[in-house]
Amino acid sequence: MNTADLLALLPFLLVAGTSALVMLEIAAWRSHWLSLGITLVGLAAACGSLWLVGPLAPRKVMSLLILDQYALFYIGLILAATFAIAILCHGYLERHAETGEELYVLLLVATLGSMVLVASSHFVSFFLGLEILSVALYALSAYLHTRRRPIEAGVKYLILAGSSSAFLLFGMALIYAQLGTMDLSRLEGLLVGAQNSPLVLAGLTFIVTGIGFKLGVVPFHLWTPDVYEGAPAPVTAFIATISKGAIFALLLRYFYTVGAQHFRAVFVLFAIIAIASMLIGNLMALLQNNVKRILAYSSIAHMGYLLVAFEASGGMASEAVAFYLVAYFITTVGAFGVVTILSDEERDADTLEDYAGLFWRRPVLASIFTLMMLSLAGIPVTAGFLAKFYVVTAGASAGIWALILILVISSVIGLFYYLRIVATLYARRPEAAPHAEPHSTAGSYVLVVLTILLVWLGVYPASLLKVIRTVLPI
Amino acid sequence: MILLWLIVILFVGGVLAWAVARWSALASRWISLIAVSADFVIGLIVWLRSAGRVEILHQQAWLREVDWSWIPSFGIHFHLALDGLSLLLLMLTFLLGIMSVLASWTEIQDGVGFFHLNLLWVLAGIAGVFLAMDLFLFYFAWELMLVPMYFLIAIWGHERRLYAAVKFFLFTQLSGLLMLIAILALYFAHHAATGIFTFEYADLLGTPLSPHAALWIMLGFFVAFAVKLPMFPLHTWLPDAHTEAPTAGSVVLAGLLLKTGAYGLLRFVIPLFPGSAQAFAPIAMALAVIGILYGAILAFAQSDLKRLVAYTSVNHLGFVLLGIFAWNKLALQGAMITMICHGVSTGALFILVGGLQERLHTRELARMNGLWQTVPRLGGAGLFFALASMGLPGLGDFVGEFMILLGVYQKSTILTAVAAVGILASTFYALKFVQYAFHGPNDHHWTLPDLGVREAIIFTPMIIILLWLGLYPRPVFNTFNPAMETLQQHAEQTLEALRR
Numbered sequence: 001m002n003t004a005d006l007l008a009l010l011p012f013l014l015v016a017g018t019s020a021l022v023m024l025e026i027a028a029w030r031s032h033w034l035s036l037g038i039t040l041v042g043l044a045a046a047c048g049s050l051w052l053v054g055p056l057a058p059r060k061v062m063s064l065l066i067l068d069q070y071a072l073f074y075i076g077l078i079l080a081a082t083f084a085i086a087i088l089c090h091g092y093l094e095r096h097a098e099t100g101e102e103l104y105v106l107l108l109v110a111t112l113g114s115m116v117l118v119a120s121s122h123f124v125s126f127f128l129g130l131e132i133l134s135v136a137l138y139a140l141s142a143y144l145h146t147r148r149r150p151i152e153a154g155v156k157y158l159i160l161a162g163s164s165s166a167f168l169l170f171g172m173a174l175i176y177a178q179l180g181t182m183d184l185s186r187l188e189g190l191l192v193g194a195q196n197s198p199l200v201l202a203g204l205t206f207i208v209t210g211i212g213f214k215l216g217v218v219p220f221h222l223w224t225p226d227v228y229e230g231a232p233a234p235v236t237a238f239i240a241t242i243s244k245g246a247i248f249a250l251l252l253r254y255f256y257t258v259g260a261q262h263f264r265a266v267f268v269l270f271a272i273i274a275i276a277s278m279l280i281g282n283l284m285a286l287l288q289n290n291v292k293r294i295l296a297y298s299s300i301a302h303m304g305y306l307l308v309a310f311e312a313s314g315g316m317a318s319e320a321v322a323f324y325l326v327a328y329f330i331t332t333v334g335a336f337g338v339v340t341i342l343s344d345e346e347r348d349a350d351t352l353e354d355y356a357g358l359f360w361r362r363p364v365l366a367s368i369f370t371l372m373m374l375s376l377a378g379i380p381v382t383a384g385f386l387a388k389f390y391v392v393t394a395g396a397s398a399g400i401w402a403l404i405l406i407l408v409i410s411s412v413i414g415l416f417y418y419l420r421i422v423a424t425l426y427a428r429r430p431e432a433a434p435h436a437e438p439h440s441t442a443g444s445y446v447l448v449v450l451t452i453l454l455v456w457l458g459v460y461p462a463s464l465l466k467v468i469r470t471v472l473p474i
Numbered sequence: 475m476i477l478l479w480l481i482v483i484l485f486v487g488g489v490l491a492w493a494v495a496r497w498s499a500l501a502s503r504w505i506s507l508i509a510v511s512a513d514f515v516i517g518l519i520v521w522l523r524s525a526g527r528v529e530i531l532h533q534q535a536w537l538r539e540v541d542w543s544w545i546p547s548f549g550i551h552f553h554l555a556l557d558g559l560s561l562l563l564l565m566l567t568f569l570l571g572i573m574s575v576l577a578s579w580t581e582i583q584d585g586v587g588f589f590h591l592n593l594l595w596v597l598a599g600i601a602g603v604f605l606a607m608d609l610f611l612f613y614f615a616w617e618l619m620l621v622p623m624y625f626l627i628a629i630w631g632h633e634r635r636l637y638a639a640v641k642f643f644l645f646t647q648l649s650g651l652l653m654l655i656a657i658l659a660l661y662f663a664h665h666a667a668t669g670i671f672t673f674e675y676a677d678l679l680g681t682p683l684s685p686h687a688a689l690w691i692m693l694g695f696f697v698a699f700a701v702k703l704p705m706f707p708l709h710t711w712l713p714d715a716h717t718e719a720p721t722a723g724s725v726v727l728a729g730l731l732l733k734t735g736a737y738g739l740l741r742f743v744i745p746l747f748p749g750s751a752q753a754f755a756p757i758a759m760a761l762a763v764i765g766i767l768y769g770a771i772l773a774f775a776q777s778d779l780k781r782l783v784a785y786t787s788v789n790h791l792g793f794v795l796l797g798i799f800a801w802n803k804l805a806l807q808g809a810m811i812t813m814i815c816h817g818v819s820t821g822a823l824f825i826l827v828g829g830l831q832e833r834l835h836t837r838e839l840a841r842m843n844g845l846w847q848t849v850p851r852l853g854g855a856g857l858f859f860a861l862a863s864m865g866l867p868g869l870g871d872f873v874g875e876f877m878i879l880l881g882v883y884q885k886s887t888i889l890t891a892v893a894a895v896g897i898l899a900s901t902f903y904a905l906k907f908v909q910y911a912f913h914g915p916n917d918h919h920w921t922l923p924d925l926g927v928r929e930a931i932i933f934t935p936m937i938i939i940l941l942w943l944g945l946y947p948r949p950v951f952n953t954f955n956p957a958m959e960t961l962q963q964h965a966e967q968t969l970e971a972l973r974r
Contacts, residue, residue: 374621381618385617396658401655408654412644416644423628426625
């Protein structure tokens with residue numbers, strides 16, 4: 001550990017330090033705006049420090065973490081998304097006076113965990129990052145402790161995530177027992193030679209199970225709709241984007257580094273998971289009437305699409321995943337941002353009824369929500385379209401036509417419920433008695449910025465693609 | 475540059491129309507009208523200026539072109555180009571665009587601004603489809619025109635609007651995605667053969683493909699266009715969407731959206747995959763003939779006036795499909811004329827039905843009868859457009875269908891004979907339309923306002939165009955021929971490249 005190592009760890013130190021600082025600030029003097037301010041400054045500083053770390057990359061810090069361009073890209077993405085979610089949290093918390101500012105502490109801790117995940121190069125840091133993330137998320141999901149649903153969500157998440165961690169640990173132990181190392185760079189050579197060993201295969205399967213739980217893919221998806229529905233809307237945004245995105249980045253790094261995606265058993269396993277997620281996610285979403293649950297099932301399907309890109313393997317696949325995740329982050333934070341802004345002190349705005357005729361009352365908010373839905377559906381002018389195009393292109397270049405065909409069919413099924421939400425937004429109904437609908441100025445700015453990004457990436461993605469191309473070789 | 479302006483004017487006009495509607499609905503209508511008219515005038519100027527050039531420039535040179543790099547890492551270009559084929563369809567787009575704005579002048583009363591935003595954006599998407607020469611850009615525009623069309627149907631449509639809108643969207647989206655897969659397959663096949671990643675139309679022409687791959691890729695394209703066209707048996711979205719849409723929506727759907735399917739066949743399917751298209755032609759032509767008869771019979775069987783008009787599109791576009799797959803000069807010229815005339819005559823019929831519905835608040839033929847006595851001028855217009863639609867000699871539709879039959883005769887006598895029966899069948903529905911709606915005693919004692927000034931302004935140019943194309947279609951052929959010959963050359967070249 002020398003100064004260069006410390007410098008490389010600067011983003012982590014800044015986020016960790018900010019969380020401690022916010023905690024102290026809360027102990028000394030409660031001020032909602034100040035807590036938010038410190039959080040945002042800390043996140044921005046961490047984001048800025050990426051430019052200091054950039055020239056050092058790739059740098060291995062001990063054997064636990066590797067700070068390469070890949071990690072820095074995802075750390076930047078995570079920090080930016082947290083920044084947006086923190087602002088959304090502010091307006092949401094303002095309406096719940098009884099709960100304090102501790103949410104920002106938890107948010108920062110969870111962010112730290114995700115950052116460790118995307119930079120992890122060792123089973124130990126993998127598990128540490130995962131637990132830092134998960135423990136913070138248990139508390140975040142149950143944050144509104146006076147309501148019933150959030151408690152239910154928190155407990156459910158605790159139990160299922162706990163058991164998935166157990167699977168994961170067991171899988172790691174099995175691989176360690178066979179190969180004698182937990183270091184990714186050493187596994188690289190060893191694993192390919194041992195790919196037919198039953199211990200390794202069992203270990204891989206357990207690890208996939210653990211990761212599958214975190215990603216919420218079929219058949220490990222059962223917690224997703226309940227937690228999405230129960231958790232406070234901005235927290236749901238966090239779970240849907242950052243926690244899943246970080247795990248996916250890690251999945252890609254681990255499997256591509258050791259080349260495990262080429263193992264026949266692993267390929268088939270992921271193909272089955274991808275197909276099941278795409279179909280079941282979209283079909284189940286058709287049956288829902290709750291917007292948060294619809295988005296939950298939609299996220300299951302989206303993880304399935306991402307797995308199609310994963311299956312394509314090769315350079316184009318990791319580019320496609322990176323682009324898809326950027327688009328997915330923007331879209332999902334935007335969609336939950338609208339839900340957040342519309343939620344009042346009683347409950348989250350999660351029934352379709354809450355959105356009926358929204359366009360005629362609040363055209364801008366409804367237009368933003370429309371664009372987010374169209375992006376999830378993959379319609380042009382939005383980033384979601386190019387993201388899906390990228391995934392299909394990656395799949396076509398690898399010749400996995402069956403998976404692509406299922407992707408196409410399931411995304412047409414998906415259109416049904418996205419259109420259903422959109423149609424609700426524009427439905428005409430007799431003027432209801434005007435009641436004060438919740439507003440959040442800061443949150444609205446975030447949404448506008450996200451929408452601009454969404455359209456910009458959808459129309460002119462060349463700049464982001466250039467970044468992705470220079471950054472991404474793992 | 476001028477091509478980009480055509481699209482930008484519509485986009486910006488739409489946004490402006492939306493923005494001002496807050497203060498004045500009338501201003502919103504005028505802005506839309508001016509925007510579309512400006513495009514129409516620009517198109518007209520380009521056409522007149524090119525009139526001399528078209529004859530001379532036989533070798534492919536686009537009349538106008540814009541080509542910028544867009545997403546370089548995929549080899550995607552923002553490439554718009556105009557030839558005779560695109561030009562004629564663009565003129566039709568803007569003409570019907572003007573008529574749609576006028577037709578909604580009194581019909582649409584709520585959400586006026588958003589309505590015009592959608593209407594103009596649909597037109598922008600359609601213009602993009604007719605101009606795009608990069609397959610990615612083409613797909614982009616293809617998808618882009620769906621969303622505003624969905625809104626037009628879902629928000630301002632009639633009773634079963636949501637069902638119709640979703641059905642329309644799903645049909646086109648699924649077929650569109652199949653086309654995307656086909657585009658990508660072609661893209662990678664081209665890369666495998668040449669080492670270059672490109673979506674450029676001109677480069678992809680003559681891509682060597684195994685017959686098996688070519689057939690599958692061709693089918694991917696074909697399905698997308700056949701759904702739009704619509705070809706029997708993929709037409710089931712059409713009657714619902716056309717019937718439930720507001721008048722302007724029906725005009726745009728029938729007059730323009732269906733033409734994008736025909737355009738795609740002409741521009742992409744046959745020049746890119748001439749071999750497999752030839753092999754597939756007998757099936758496509760048989761389905762076309764079935765569509766001709768089926769459309770005519772079902773149109774005759776309808777009691778809802780708007781649905782009747784909707785089914786006539788299946789009938790007419792069957793002729794277009796037949797002409798395109800016959801792929802000889804006469805048939806192609808006929809297909810082109812039919813496309814334009816169907817756009818005008820069916821568009822006019824939808825506006826007429828919309829006008830009747832606004833007056834009567836019903837579309838049921840049984841509730842009409844004897845309207846001639848109270849609205850003679852409207853009845854006269856109805857008679858004229860119905861006769862045009864059934865192919866009365868002297869009017870445009872006749873020229874088109876007759877030339878298609880002449881062209882197809884060289885390929886297959888049987889198909890020609892059966893398709894000719896289809897023309898006969900179309901007289902039934904046309905006469906039913908006139909007889910049930912306008913003739914007979916005025917049983918229901920309607921007293922209605924007759925054709926107003928606005929409607930007269932809509933119908934007069936449409937009548938003139940149909941007469942002009944029926945009597946002197948030369949200018950259209952002059953514009954279309956060079957483009958058509960280039961397409962045929964492309965197909966020939968691709969075939970030769972494949973033989974080698």
